[in-house]
Amino acid sequence: MTWKVIGKGLPKIDSISKVTGEAQYTVDLKLPGMLYGNIFRSPLPHAKIKSINTSKAEELQGVHAVITAKDVPLNKFSFFQWLADKTILCSDKVRYLGDEVAAVAAVDEETALEALSLIKVEYEPLPAVFDAEEAMKPGAPLIHDKEKNIGFHVERLFGDPDKAFEECDYICEDRYVTGQVSHCCLEVSNCIVKWDSSGRLTIWTNTQAPHTQRQEIARILGIPIRNVRIINSTMGGGFGSKLVIDMKLPIAAILSKKTGRPVRIENSRAEEFSTAKTRYGYTIYVKTGAKKDGRLWAREMKVIGDNGAYHDKGPATLNFSSMMFGTLYNIPNIRYEGNLVYTNKQMGTAFRGFGNPQIAFACETQIDVLANKTGMDPLELRLRNANQSDQMTFCGAEITSCGMKECMEAAARAIGWEEKRRGKGLRGVGLANMVHTGAGGRFYGYNAADAFIKLSDDGTVALITPAQDMGQGSHTVMAQIVAEELGVNLEDINVISNDTDLTPYDLGSWGSRTTFMNGNAVLDAARNTKKEIITVASEMLEANPDDIILEGGRVFVKGSSDQYSFSELADYAINKRGVPISGKGRFVDKLPSGYTIKEGFAKNIPTFAFGTQAAEVEIDEETGEVKVLKVVAAHETGTTINTLMAEGQIEGSVVQGIGYALMEGLTLKNGKVINDGFIDYKIPTFGDIPEIETILIETNDPHGPFGAKGIGEPGLVPTAPAIANAIFNAVGIMIKELPITPEKILKALKEKKGG
Amino acid sequence: MSGAGAEKSLTGEAFMHMIKLKVNGHVQELGVKSHQTLLEVLRGPLELTGVKEGCGLGECGACTVLMDGKPVNSCLVLALEADGSEILTIEGLAQVGKLHYVQKAFVKEGAIQCGFCTPGMVMATVGLLQENPNSSQEEIKEGLRGNLCRCTGYVKIIKAVEAAVEMMREGEQT
Ligand code: FES
Ligand code: FES
Numbered sequence: 001m002t003w004k005v006i007g008k009g010l011p012k013i014d015s016i017s018k019v020t021g022e023a024q025y026t027v028d029l030k031l032p033g034m035l036y037g038n039i040f041r042s043p044l045p046h047a048k049i050k051s052i053n054t055s056k057a058e059e060l061q062g063v064h065a066v067i068t069a070k071d072v073p074l075n076k077f078s079f080f081q082w083l084a085d086k087t088i089l090c091s092d093k094v095r096y097l098g099d100e101v102a103a104v105a106a107v108d109e110e111t112a113l114e115a116l117s118l119i120k121v122e123y124e125p126l127p128a129v130f131d132a133e134e135a136m137k138p139g140a141p142l143i144h145d146k147e148k149n150i151g152f153h154v155e156r157l158f159g160d161p162d163k164a165f166e167e168c169d170y171i172c173e174d175r176y177v178t179g180q181v182s183h184c185c186l187e188v189s190n191c192i193v194k195w196d197s198s199g200r201l202t203i204w205t206n207t208q209a210p211h212t213q214r215q216e217i218a219r220i221l222g223i224p225i226r227n228v229r230i231i232n233s234t235m236g237g238g239f240g241s242k243l244v245i246d247m248k249l250p251i252a253a254i255l256s257k258k259t260g261r262p263v264r265i266e267n268s269r270a271e272e273f274s275t276a277k278t279r280y281g282y283t284i285y286v287k288t289g290a291k292k293d294g295r296l297w298a299r300e301m302k303v304i305g306d307n308g309a310y311h312d313k314g315p316a317t318l319n320f321s322s323m324m325f326g327t328l329y330n331i332p333n334i335r336y337e338g339n340l341v342y343t344n345k346q347m348g349t350a351f352r353g354f355g356n357p358q359i360a361f362a363c364e365t366q367i368d369v370l371a372n373k374t375g376m377d378p379l380e381l382r383l384r385n386a387n388q389s390d391q392m393t394f395c396g397a398e399i400t401s402c403g404m405k406e407c408m409e410a411a412a413r414a415i416g417w418e419e420k421r422r423g424k425g426l427r428g429v430g431l432a433n434m435v436h437t438g439a440g441g442r443f444y445g446y447n448a449a450d451a452f453i454k455l456s457d458d459g460t461v462a463l464i465t466p467a468q469d470m471g472q473g474s475h476t477v478m479a480q481i482v483a484e485e486l487g488v489n490l491e492d493i494n495v496i497s498n499d500t501d502l503t504p505y506d507l508g509s510w511g512s513r514t515t516f517m518n519g520n521a522v523l524d525a526a527r528n529t530k531k532e533i534i535t536v537a538s539e540m541l542e543a544n545p546d547d548i549i550l551e552g553g554r555v556f557v558k559g560s561s562d563q564y565s566f567s568e569l570a571d572y573a574i575n576k577r578g579v580p581i582s583g584k585g586r587f588v589d590k591l592p593s594g595y596t597i598k599e600g601f602a603k604n605i606p607t608f609a610f611g612t613q614a615a616e617v618e619i620d621e622e623t624g625e626v627k628v629l630k631v632v633a634a635h636e637t638g639t640t641i642n643t644l645m646a647e648g649q650i651e652g653s654v655v656q657g658i659g660y661a662l663m664e665g666l667t668l669k670n671g672k673v674i675n676d677g678f679i680d681y682k683i684p685t686f687g688d689i690p691e692i693e694t695i696l697i698e699t700n701d702p703h704g705p706f707g708a709k710g711i712g713e714p715g716l717v718p719t720a721p722a723i724a725n726a727i728f729n730a731v732g733i734m735i736k737e738l739p740i741t742p743e744k745i746l747k748a749l750k751e752k753k754g755g
Numbered sequence: 756m757s758g759a760g761a762e763k764s765l766t767g768e769a770f771m772h773m774i775k776l777k778v779n780g781h782v783q784e785l786g787v788k789s790h791q792t793l794l795e796v797l798r799g800p801l802e803l804t805g806v807k808e809g810c811g812l813g814e815c816g817a818c819t820v821l822m823d824g825k826p827v828n829s830c831l832v833l834a835l836e837a838d839g840s841e842i843l844t845i846e847g848l849a850q851v852g853k854l855h856y857v858q859k860a861f862v863k864e865g866a867i868q869c870g871f872c873t874p875g876m877v878m879a880t881v882g883l884l885q886e887n888p889n890s891s892q893e894e895i896k897e898g899l900r901g902n903l904c905r906c907t908g909y910v911k912i913i914k915a916v917e918a919a920v921e922m923m924r925e926g927e928q929t
Contacts, residue, residue, distance in 0.1 A: 014870070025804075652905075679812075684909075
């Protein structure tokens with residue numbers, strides 16, 4: 001199939017506004033009369049609030065409002081309301097260092113900060129716990145008024161693992177640890193909220209899921225959903241951090257209600273590091289058993305997820321981990337147990353990969369240890385267990401398109417597997433596989449999306465889609481789909497997505513779902529618009545509808561010189577026929593028969609995306625430093641909609657994965673994050689990046705728009721295990737705790753020599 | 756994070772100092788407080804919001820502008836120190852609607868995702884290429900080290916800068 005717009009490496013449609021500084025982000029907005037809010041946060045990780053005195057702060061000139069728990073509704077809230085455990089402001093107890101206690105609104109930021117310093121709170125410190133495994137033990141300090149700190153528990157069983165392990169010739173058992181890491185979006189989380197006199201709330205904020213956040217705001221404030229409108233702007237990154245509201249939104253709302261003025265609240269970078277939500281830290285116990293011939297026969301995993309002080313997306317994250325654990329290889333006997341445990345730390349939330357990078361690190365490094373035991377080449381072992389297209393796995397996953405084998409072979413070839421695997425000095429190569437959703441999930445019990453298109457009277461196309469572009473480029477993907485279907489130029493398409501009053505309801509941009517879900521809805525809208533265009537064109541051209549061609553923003557009949565531009569066509573439709581042209585689109589992802597969310601397990605995933613990464617590293621034995629020389633990332637895209645952007649998604653993911661593998665992690669001292677800036681919390685810079693080779697494997701998904709599936713998250717999933725495996729190949733040590741710092745390498749090298 | 760609201764603080768010592776800046780070709784005279792940074796003045800009263808703040812502490816490069824032709828982190832420069840200098844921000848780079856060749860290269864190579872780092876990255880690149888028009892890949896990596904990007908993984912930014920070097924060699928100027 002040859003396409004005009006699909007599959008090309010086109011610049012993003014918003015590139016010009018971004019490269020000129022014209023693009024407006026939420027941090028750039030200012031409203032008349034706007035006040036500056038700031039949040040008074042707990043300085044202790046766990047304590048009872050004995051008294052709060054705000055009188056000095058209230059007296060300060062320039063302060064318009066000071067609020068505490070007595071000024072806010074004390075509805076408990078969580079993303080999953082049945083797990084509600086957090087109020088807008090703490091009334092009796094604080095549960096992590098940074099918990100919201102009070103807030104102010106003032107004429108400027110300096111005054112707001114000064115007012116914060118005048119708030120006096122008396123606390124009674126309580127014993128705190130910062131490690132999830134410790135928090136599970138009897139006698140651990142209880143963080144909520146519950147019998148234990150385990151906030152969520154899940155178990156899954158397929159086959160008979162106990163019996164199966166007995167049948168295995170090789171078994172590995174290990175413990176892995178991954179820590180809390182920060183999203184580090186360059187634009188901090190921020191909002192402006194205006195509570196107007198009619199009782200309506202307008203919220204300008206950077207969000208990946210405006211419609212579900214709208215419901216969350218209504219829920220937490222106890223107001224009707226219709227009273228809430230959320231407006232997004234250009235977004236400076238998301239990566240999962242902006243799916244669920246944080247308390248600054250309802251706090252700003254209450255401050256606005258009190259003052260009658262719009263109120264802005266913006267995280268400082270230090271707040272972003274030390275109080276914003278993070279990737280869930282996992283402690284993982286894995287046991288893998290294989291038969292003599294390398295067939296993976298049984299696998300068991302126990303995850304202890306560090307929830308932080310309150311619930312957010314943790315239960316979904318733990319569940320998603322289990323699905324990916326069950327699907328990566330088709331193993332007949334599987335057991336999974338997940339516990340989500342409260343600690344006195346900042347909360348976890350979604351982060352690119354959603355529980356998958358954690359378990360992929362454990363699963364895929366253990367495969368190399370296992371291969372070592374069996375004497376097999378780890379690539380060979382993986383190939384022997386690879387999934388295939390049109391397959392139903394033991395855990396019930398319906399795999400439609402699958403390029404797992406192709407990804408492995410491509411990555412191995414590009415890294416020079418055969419030759420480099422033998423090692424050279426302190427260099428080594430390793431690879432790791434991944435599976436991820438390529439289309440979000442059916443976790444709400446359904447999965448659907450809508451879109452609208454109108455042909456404006458000037459012949460340009462306006463597309464209304466709820467797909468949020470946080471920088472990943474969904475606006476461009478959607479525009480390309482329309483451009484391809486309608487035969488118009490990309491420049492002639494306007495994408496509108498930023499206002500809950502205008503856009504159709506949607507679950508949000510997460511789970512690599514926009515290309516597949518919103519893309520399908522947009523394609524449907526474009527097809528319906530095309531039908532109307534053809535009706536009008538056949539009348540104008542006096543031709544058979546079947547002969548009409550749409551191309552280059554014009555309609556014509558093959559072989560004839562008669563043609564009309566889209567603006568002529570729109571003009572004719574509106575002014576001659578009196579009927580403007582538009583199209584509505586809808587995509588409903590069909591649920592498998594007998595499906596339920598709870599029992600659906602891997603059936604929750606509409607389509608899977610596979611991938612393989614291979615890494616080459618060099619170790620400095622003196623310093624313990626790991627230098628990543630090259631990463632090959634071979635990923636399935638179904639069909640690549642935009643090569644430049646698909647590569648960009650993968651390159652960005654790989655580099656985040658390098659950060660996850662080697663450098664990133666929040667460090668706490670008595671519950672306080674001590675690396676709360678980019679100086680101490682290192683993310684990869686220009687100096688840290690290796691050569692990255694991206695290979696896009698096309699598998700043509702039967703249900704994706706033009707055969708496409710999502711590629712937003714997969715690139716981060718296998719990077720850390722590929723690097724760990726390369727280190728194992730280079731120097732024979734397997735580090736089981738992220739990040740793999742030079743200290744850990746040196747220690748392991750020393751132990752190896754000593755042993 | 757930048758604290759320069761439209762309304763002046765009613766508290767504290769509001770000592771204002773008059774400074775003169777030439778910003779994107781226009782001379783501006785304005786009153787600033789002694790602790791105000793150049794970034795706060797650019798984003799605040801001058802409303803040049805193309806200049807971004809990623810950290811406010813000199814750790815990310817998002818706020819990079821050219822001061823007398825040299826790239827600086829505007830969050831680390833006091834407005835007072837900038838008195839009398841010439842400032843070029845991203846808003847002043849494209850001339851009458853024509854993109855600077857560095858901007859063109861960033862667009863063409865797909866070096867932009869969320870775009871929040873882009874203004875600073877572009878200005879740092881312009882500064883780097885003024886200093887060293889034939890920057891090698893290593894020199895590019897070294898020269899832009901202070902500019903963080905969380906989205907792109909830097910690969911396409913490096914390609915864009917290399918393309919800009921090439922464009923300049925071929926004589927494309929703004
Ligand atoms: S905002 Fe100036 S360096 Fe980050
Ligand atoms: S493009 Fe998002 S930070 Fe660089």
